[in-house]
Amino acid sequence: MDKFLTFTIVGLSTGAIYAIIASGLVLTYTTTGIFNFAQGAIGMLCAFAFWQMYIAWEWPLWLALLLSLLVLAPLIGAFIDTAIMRGLEDTTEVTRLVVSIGLLVGLIGLANWIWKPGISRNVSPFFSGHYFSLADTRITGQQLITIAVAIVVALVLWLFLKFTRTGVAMRAVVDDRALASLNGARPNRVSMLAWAMGCTLAGIGGILIAPNVALDAGTLSLLIVNAYAAAIIGRLRSLPLTFLGALILGCTEAYLSGYLNSTPNLAGLRLAAPAILLFIVLLVIPTSRLRGRRQSREFFPMPSWSGTFIFAAAVIFAGVVLATTLSNGDAVTYAKIFSVGILALSLVPLVGFAGQISLATLSFAGIGALVFAHLGAGGNPLALVLAFVIPAAVGALVALPALRLSGIYLALGTAAFAVALDRWIFNLADFDIGPLHISLFQLGSTEVAPLNIFGYSFNTPARQMILVSVAFALISICVVAVRKSAYGRRLLAMKSSEAACATLGLNLVGTKLSVFALSAGISGVGGAILGTQLRSISPQNFDFVSGLPVLLLTVVGGIGAVGGALFAGVSLMGLLPLISLLGVFFAKVAGLLPGIAGVGLGRNPNGTVHDMRDGFESIARYRPAIIWLAIVIPAVWILRLAGIYGNAVFFPLLVLSPVAAVTFATLKIGGLEQTPTVDEIPLEWKGFIEPWKSSDVIELDMALGMNEVTLHVSP
């Protein structure tokens, strides 16, 4: 009984911290409509700042608290609101989520820049040495203050949101920003205040938890996953339920670690408990209402077959060029451009076409890699089929409970799955389910054989490079085929308006499930191919956090097109390693770049590739540019193969020649296309761009298929 009480108090104080962080999450969600993945990271940053002032500089406690909670945290909030979130109006849920993931990744990078990781930093518990007794159980001062702070936070928040006009206005602004201003509320100030408060709550949580854990940017930022579960229990709306959820969560964790600590397999379960609990909650919360059409300024044009085949050919050509010019070591490094590209491709149908969100891409890749490692003895290509099928099946299974829900819940469900794999399943020893022997990473790493097709083994870096580029090109073509098929249209229709699709008789759950399985399957194949490159795989290759930049950069590149996937591969596995080579400072900058790119997404939600495409289209229309490219690139390559110059000259030339062609073609063609000619004005714009004429009536009637056209032709 004593033990039980002790565990309960530990659980309540942990739960209190989760409650504070989760209430900040609920606050920003209900008042800004943005689910802030970076909530934990903001708390982390405040905790580090507090450590710096209180421990490292030995400033008084009150000053350190004041500066970190009432100056730094609100400033971060105000900055997030003005610099980042204001640009996100009329963007989809995916974009908003990715921006906050960008913030998470960026803040971890920033913290690792300022506070060198790997050094032990500790904050001593508050009121250490002070104890209170409750029926033979000792409560530490730290535990008591934590619980007390949570109660105060709960009360203040509830009163604020319920009874003050500013609190009501915060929720009104999410409902209808324009209407709120028509009422005289100042929406910009209101949402800035909401962000400032949310960040302060994150900061309180971060500082309170600091004494319990070693300060580490990644760990602290991911505490948020535990807080998510609490916020979901409150359905992202109800603060009382969120607090209750947080307490349940804290206690579950405390009991599990108290009573279940004996075997290593179950110790992992304790770490994964919040994620599993989150998943269970997703199973039981009521189905969300179907979404109708939403205004969005994100558009992805339909790809053309000719463009797709040119793209695929260019990718394979790039693979061949890299294979023939790079050293073995470099080839191993840069071949990952294409395998990570395949992982990014898996997101295109799911996120880009269907508008669903998955944060578990790398986990499915891990499953694919494991399948290939264990079943693809000798590099048997048939195992690649299994590396598609098994992750696809697992993917469908994971998505099933979350599919009744949409958007953010699906994203969180997949995050919970990824975290559960990370913290628990991937670290299990071999086990049996009935007759089935399941072998995972065998508590360390597992060997993967290189692919072997009809006796031809892809066992050198150069062969690998060509193999992955061909695989990327083929899967790109498949993804485009999906987009151009009736199934692809269905996915896009579902993204535009679930309600409209349901009324047309579309099976929403079946469609979502299939696209989820397809995406998980492609990830599995990508993971298997990545595995054959790595040769030896371990859980760290496939952890949750490493997967976030893949989604982030694909969205930055343009999630609706295969070019976005290549952008993700090139930037993550090509550009960032290159920048890191420039020196320690640049390596740190490279750590921040994905975050910065994600955060800047609001400025250009259609993706970078969308803009690049315009440039390449001008080449297609300007014949001299095509001829120039067709001569110069092979020539530059042949001179390199002949050993006239090294890679230091070759790669700049290779990059510069298309850039020059695009610039020249744009200059030549661009001027001609400023204003559309009269014929090009769409019918529905007539009368707006130019005055309405009687001839327009005839044209309109013809377009509408009206048969009285002749009546209007006056003699």
Next chain:
Amino acid sequence: MSQETPLLELRGIRASYDRIEALFGVDLVVNQGSVVALLGPNGAGKTTLLKVACGLMAPSAGDVLYAGKRVNGTRPEELARRGISMVPEGRGIFPNLSVRENLKMMTYTGVSLSQVEEIAFERFPRLAERSRQLAGTMSGGEQQMLAMARGLATNPAVLILDELSMGLAPIIVEELYEIVAQVARSGVSILVVEQFASSVLGVADRAAIMVHGHIVRDGTPQELESELSNAYLGNQPERSGGNK
């Protein structure tokens, strides 16, 4: 009848959505205490003009004058606090707030919550019964009543109403326009946009017809009634003997 002091004046307003121009130099005056009806077919630019008038959209050319002062570029919340109250198209309410919280949002113009509640509940007793209900779960008519309550309770100088009748049963529309007439009698200037003229012409002092971003006719309701059919049929003289 109205005095001839202009309270809200729009001069040479041009406005566009990206490249698409919606207004081509519109002039409109709302005099102190008068009701002006703005009529016209779909896509004529009526709502755009109202957005410019209440500050939700900045004109690309022209001036907005309120009580003789140029207010171009003033934020909508500032104009709301100075007395321009706009009830936008399609229920100007916050669906995820309760009725009472919606009423609380009306207090930014300086009136107290108890005043707002007194006026709103007296006029629309139905709202009092539903004060704890989420506004989005009420019927269309009730939602429009809540939206109208702002026009009544916040004591505006100018009340701008966009498509009050949209999606409502004729009897409710009639009721709402009865209230508009009462508000007008209390001295509030009203600018009201409607597609369906009959409901609004009964209460208006002046009316203007807008087609393709221009005001094509302007006069008393009686003068305009005969012109309306032309405006709605695209204003094409040769079409009068056509298929419709």
